[in-house]
Amino acid sequence: MQSIISSQKLTKEFQSYKKEPGFLGTLKSFVSRESIRKKAVDEFSFNIEEGEIIGLLGPNGAGKTTLMKMFTGIIVPSSGELSIMGHRPSDRDKQFRKNIALVMGQKSQLWWDIPAMDSFLLLQRFYEVSDADFEERIEEMSTLLGVKELLNVHVRKLSLGERMKMELMASLLHNPKVIFLDEPTIGLDLVAQENIRQFILDFHRKNNTTIIITSHYMADVNALCERLVLIFDGKKAFDGPISEFEKILGSEKNVSFTFDSSQDTAAEIWNDRDADWNENKTVVELRIPEESLREVSLEILKYLPVTEFNTEKMPIERVMKTLMENPEILRNCEGSGENMLCR
Amino acid sequence: MKQSPLRHYWQVYKKMASTSASVEMSFRISFCLLVLMDLFFFLSILASVSFIYDHVQTIGPWNRDQLLFFSAFMLTIDNIHMGLVSTNFWMLSFAIRTGELDFTLIKPTHSLFTVFFRQIRPSSFVTLPVAWGILIHYGIKVQLSALDWCLIPLFLILGLTLLCLIEFIVSTSMFWLTEGTGINFLRMQMQQLSRWPNFVYSSLSRKVLTTALPVLLIGSAPVHFIYDKNYWPLIVAMLVAIAACYSVLLFVWNIGLKNYDSASS
Numbered sequence: 041m042q043s044i045i046s047s048q049k050l051t052k053e054f055q056s057y058k059k060e061p062g063f064l065g066t067l068k069s070f071v072s073r074e075s076i077r078k079k080a081v082d083e084f085s086f087n088i089e090e091g092e093i094i095g096l097l098g099p100n101g102a103g104k105t106t107l108m109k110m111f112t113g114i115i116v117p118s119s120g121e122l123s124i125m126g127h128r129p130s131d132r133d134k135q136f137r138k139n140i141a142l143v144m145g146q147k148s149q150l151w152w153d154i155p156a157m158d159s160f161l162l163l164q165r166f167y168e169v170s171d172a173d174f175e176e177r178i179e180e181m182s183t184l185l186g187v188k189e190l191l192n193v194h195v196r197k198l199s200l201g202e203r204m205k206m207e208l209m210a211s212l213l214h215n216p217k218v219i220f221l222d223e224p225t226i227g228l229d230l231v232a233q234e235n236i237r238q239f240i241l242d243f244h245r246k247n248n249t250t251i252i253i254t255s256h257y258m259a260d261v262n263a264l265c266e267r268l269v270l271i272f273d274g275k276k277a278f279d280g281p282i283s284e285f286e287k288i289l290g291s292e293k294n295v296s297f298t299f300d301s302s303q304d305t306a307a308e309i310w311n312d313r314d315a316d317w318n319e320n321k322t323v324v325e326l327r328i329p330e331e332s333l334r335e336v337s338l339e340i341l342k343y344l345p346v347t348e349f350n351t352e353k354m355p356i357e358r359v360m361k362t363l364m365e366n367p368e369i370l371r372n373c374e375g376s377g378e379n380m381l382c383r
Numbered sequence: 384m385k386q387s388p389l390r391h392y393w394q395v396y397k398k399m400a401s402t403s404a405s406v407e408m409s410f411r412i413s414f415c416l417l418v419l420m421d422l423f424f425f426l427s428i429l430a431s432v433s434f435i436y437d438h439v440q441t442i443g444p445w446n447r448d449q450l451l452f453f454s455a456f457m458l459t460i461d462n463i464h465m466g467l468v469s470t471n472f473w474m475l476s477f478a479i480r481t482g483e484l485d486f487t488l489i490k491p492t493h494s495l496f497t498v499f500f501r502q503i504r505p506s507s508f509v510t511l512p513v514a515w516g517i518l519i520h521y522g523i524k525v526q527l528s529a530l531d532w533c534l535i536p537l538f539l540i541l542g543l544t545l546l547c548l549i550e551f552i553v554s555t556s557m558f559w560l561t562e563g564t565g566i567n568f569l570r571m572q573m574q575q576l577s578r579w580p581n582f583v584y585s586s587l588s589r590k591v592l593t594t595a596l597p598v599l600l601i602g603s604a605p606v607h608f609i610y611d612k613n614y615w616p617l618i619v620a621m622l623v624a625i626a627a628c629y630s631v632l633l634f635v636w637n638i639g640l641k642n643y644d645s646a647s648s
Binding site: 054105109112113114115116130132134137138140142144147149151153154158159161162164165166167168 | 385386391394395397398399402405406409481482483485486488489490491492494640641643644645647
């Protein structure tokens with residue numbers, strides 16, 4: 041398959057300045073400023089094939105949004121090569137801009153003081169969408185997202201979830217080939233998050249769109265992406281399938297058991313299981329090697345009064361949390377992508 | 384739906400204009416206050432000139448009616464400028480600071496167009512007939528010829544174009560300064576300079592304000608030409624200034640875009 045997005049050693053450096061607190065600090069910085077140069081993205085290389093959905097993960101300030109802004113041509117890279125659909129985004133070709141879309145969960149492209157429909161009509165003119173296509177897409181998307189009745193309500197009167205759905209509609213009206221979603225579900229309730237995920241999946245299925253999504257909600261990534269790219273301090277730290285990402289800290293599974301009464305925590309069965317008990321000793325969380333999961337679980341279920349048994353729903357969340365709390369782990373990783381293993 | 388670039392931009396502009404008009408007209412009191420403010424502005428400019436002529440016979444080569452015609456010419460340019468572009472200068476600084484400019488930059492039209500023509504101020508169109516009325520009134524008083532009347536719309540367009548280009552260039556510095564209040568007040572001071580004919584300035588100031596920062600060509604060049612056709616070199620200078628400012632604008636705008644960091648999310 042052909043790469044639709046390709047970046048080679050993409051780097052973006054920002055300059056800012058230090059300011060001491062207080063009025064004296066303000067006066068000092070007015071006269072003389074100590075500037076700081078920081079690489080927000082550092083030699084980032086990767087390829088994306090047409091139709092892929094990629095999850096771009098990393099802690100706050102890792103460089104995800106900077107990457108998205110370079111991909112969309114909003115900011116110009118300090119160095120490196122970037123090609124999207126054969127265009128260099130910083131050239132801002134009309135054809136390039138007609139084929140991309142950007143949704144930012146924390147910013148709005150809709151006009152605040154008018155109904156969303158007015159903004160859609162303006163976007164129709166920008167992207168030269170025919171009346172027939174426009175009406176069909178509005179009808180389809182508003183029905184899928186359940187916002188048909190809200191199209192003529194002022195944007196400022198909409199809830200965050202409703203507004204986000206309108207933002208998605210606004211970005212997809214021109215049927216882009218590549219979509220950049222920067223935290224599209226931030227701040228939304230669970231139902232709204234689920235609606236938006238489902239809508240993105242449907243849109244992808246129907247149009248084979250290439251999608252790059254950043255999110256701090258692992259449920260988004262779990263539901264939408266097959267491939268993950270992890271970015272730490274501006275550098276690519278992992279690039280591979282989710283299934284491999286879940287294993288970079290090892291292939292142990294987290295399993296929890298709930299009992300109908302307090303248990304003896306010193307019993308032999310808990311040895312070497314990294315057991316983590318609750319205060320009443322009625323719930324235990326274990327880390328069990330994948331190969332012995334069946335055997336150990338059967339033993340516990342057979343001999344102890346288990347009332348509930350859960351395997352981890354999203355191991356990706358644990359891996360991400362561990363890496364964010366202990367970024368030094370990544371320095372001890374061997375290999376890359378699918379073969380990466382961190383200790 | 385493919386269309387010619389001109390038609391595409393016209394379609395977008397029509398929609399941007401109607402959308403921003405919808406926004407502004409939904410705040411009725413503010414809309415009425417802006418109309419009143421424009422009318423007071425006209426009155427204050429004309430009253431100032433009139434007051435000076437209560438004490439002197441002529442200023443430079445012009446009598447009261449000639450200078451009032453010049454002021455009316457500048458007021459008409461100001462009025463169209465306020466209606467079509469002025470709001471956008473204030474919005475640019477806000478858009479840079481908040482990162483709202485990001486969405487403007489990904490639209491498939493030239494960013495200069497989307498940035499500076501996004502918002503109109505419909506209240507200024509309400510006062511446009513008043514501005515035209517004043518211009519026509521003083522045009523009759525200074526006894527313009529048929530040719531002069533025909534040239535006035537063209538000169539208004541040229542003057543407006545030059546004013547906008549100079550202001551666009553100055554506003555591009557917001558990419559570096561981020562905060563635009565200082566720039567916007569500087570821009571307004573430049574408008575203020577152009578509201579007086581070139582002969583009120585000293586030789587050096589006049590040279591600077593005709594060449595390096597050609598604000599004096601906006602109104603002085605056409606009005607001098609209307610009164611005396613021997614001033615045609617000023618019209619040539621105006622056309623050269625428009626071409627030069629357009630080139631400079633494209634150059635600095637592209638550097639500004641490269642320098643744009645976008646606000647964090």
